[in-house]
Amino acid sequence: MQNLMTSMMLIAIPLAAQAIGAEKINIVTTTTDLGSIAGYIAGDLARVTSLCPGNQDPHYLQVRPSLMMAARNADLWIRVGMDLEIGWEGPILDGCRNPKIRPGLPGHLDASADVLRLEVPTQRISREFGDVHPQGNPHYWLDPYNGRIVARTIAQRLSILFPVYQQEFHVNLERFCSELDTRMFGDQLVRQFDPNQLWARQIEGTLDSLLASQGKTDAIGGWLAMTRPFRGQKIVTYHRSWVYLANRFGLEVVAELEPKPGIPPSPRHLEMVAGLVKQHGVKLILQEPFYSTKAARWICDRTGARLVVVANSVGGQEEARDYLALIDLVVRQVCAALGGN
């Protein structure tokens, strides 16, 4: 009898798992970048929908019924957080009437929970400063290190919600991280060192000395090798959306074309930026495809700086098919422009 029970259970468990598997996990993310990372982690187990297309400014998405419909049957809602979606997340969560994805529940995930944050205000802020976010700059996904953290955060939450697939999520996470690490540090370095150590050293700024001490500086590959020659270069961006990228690869943003976050460029401000560009020998102006290029061209004409218009989200340009391709595209474009002369 005991044996029969055991053998029945042994059959029943995989059957139950299959029954769940018949219906895919429904993941809804606010942005395409989160959608791409969630797709890496959940693989074929999930259907991932992203609400804000990659070619649109995620600050200003209009709430509409189709977005509520997308979220209505979601098992997991993932947001960038740090108030990036403050203008539209609330009405969609209210309007979709999905009790599983209310904030505070396991079905609602803030991907910024564990990321490395920049520009967190240390003093009282005011809207006089423009669209400043009290919890820090929310464009953190352009730092591949944060992409890695977000992937882990998503894998953890998916494993809580769907413990049956914990193993799959774990394998997918490992695969994503190793792919990302390889693209960041190059093949050789990842084979010779523990990637966690590489990241820790890179963040500390001691990776160079470590590699130099072991005579392995030549082993650096990937995005790190591509950007190394340009470390310390000064750049100008349209919006404060590239600080994480600049921080990771050692670039310095000296000015934005927007006089204050969320306020379009004014002639007087552009005069000032043009002065800074000349003074610092800035070679690169970086901006997203959805902004007008008029202001940037005005400065380029006067200073000889180069304008690079590149997606800062997956889907913002054709080549930015997924998260890793996005970072790859941005790094290549930036390096091409900086190395142009």
Next chain:
Amino acid sequence: MSLLAIFSITSSLCLSGSAALADPLTAVQSLNPDVSAVLDTYWQTDDVRDSTGSLLEAIDGFAGTHAHEHHQVDGGFNMRHLELSFDGCVDPYFRGTAIAAILEDGAEMEVAQIETLSLPHGLRLKVGKFFSDIGYLNPKHSHEWDFVDQPLVYRLLLGEHGLNEIGAQVSWLVPTPFYMLVGLEALQGKNEHSFSYIGQDPLPARDGPRLCVGWLKLAPGMAGANTLHLGGSFAIGRHQEARDGNEDGDPDHWLDGQTGLYGLDLVYKRDSTLPYGQGDLAIEAEYLYRNKNMRIVGHLLDRSLEGRCKTDRQDGYYIQAVYGFAPRWRCGLRWDQAGLTNSSKIEGSTSKSWDSSWRISGSCDFCPSEFSRLRFQLSKARLRVADTAQDVVEFIVQLQVSIGAHGAHAF
């Protein structure tokens, strides 16, 4: 990389909530409700002797019973109101919203509503004082309007505050493959234009709720950033009037009966991918029809009319388009007409009908940021008052700002 952390389920869930906050002070403050104030001020001028507002109160067929004095538009500087809003989750089950409209000479409770957050099957319950979801424009606060003023048909059939009542609402997001929201409301019925309650002799006393509202909102699936929204609604409720026929300041005849209000709305919106609202387009059209069936319960001037039925029929529509023609700049055009059907009939006695009134308005607004808006609006209207056409040209400059944690706006 280890996934060990996932086994401490509770700790990880708590962490992801609190870790999002930079410091303990922020965490404590996040328990406060979202507080905001909307300041709405404007400068108005027109070419008529009486104010445009008083003409609107006297339009043929729509003239109200003047139960209370309205805040009249004054040529020159005006303060529409100061809107104070408190909003937050009560607990995991309820959300509370309190909005006070503070005028120069007092305050009005605009919204005091409690909504459920976690009912299953797409259901939601709302109780308190709120804007009815009848029509497309009615649930919108004045600072969400695309023009300074309401369309004529709203102003004339529902008044400046729209249908804003105490009661309860149940709504259901129907599990169809396209968006379909249906709702029913039981309201006290105190709208002085269409669902008024007096309850004093000789009018009968009637307990509430005296007004029942139902609506349906549909949004068929459309590609990309295009949205089509269709709505239909009805409101059927008790209505009482105390009228002053000889204009001596005291009511001399009283009516008691029922009003039916029926509406259709159609909205198309396009959300452009350009920043700062450039390229965004919104086209809206609404039609409202009202049918008042009343009995004359007392008539001091003509006793023979007592007991007779009086039937009033009025309608109106508006159609408008607003387009973001440059970053932060929008322009809008609205055509408004009220009283295409406009008749009043007393059974076995007089029957009257009036011509319609119309208005055309053009607006242009500039939003320096998401929290401020400067708007210019020019209107030309032909209003029917006492069987004569009154031409009015009106020009308004409006400045609206919002301070504090002002939440996002619904569709």
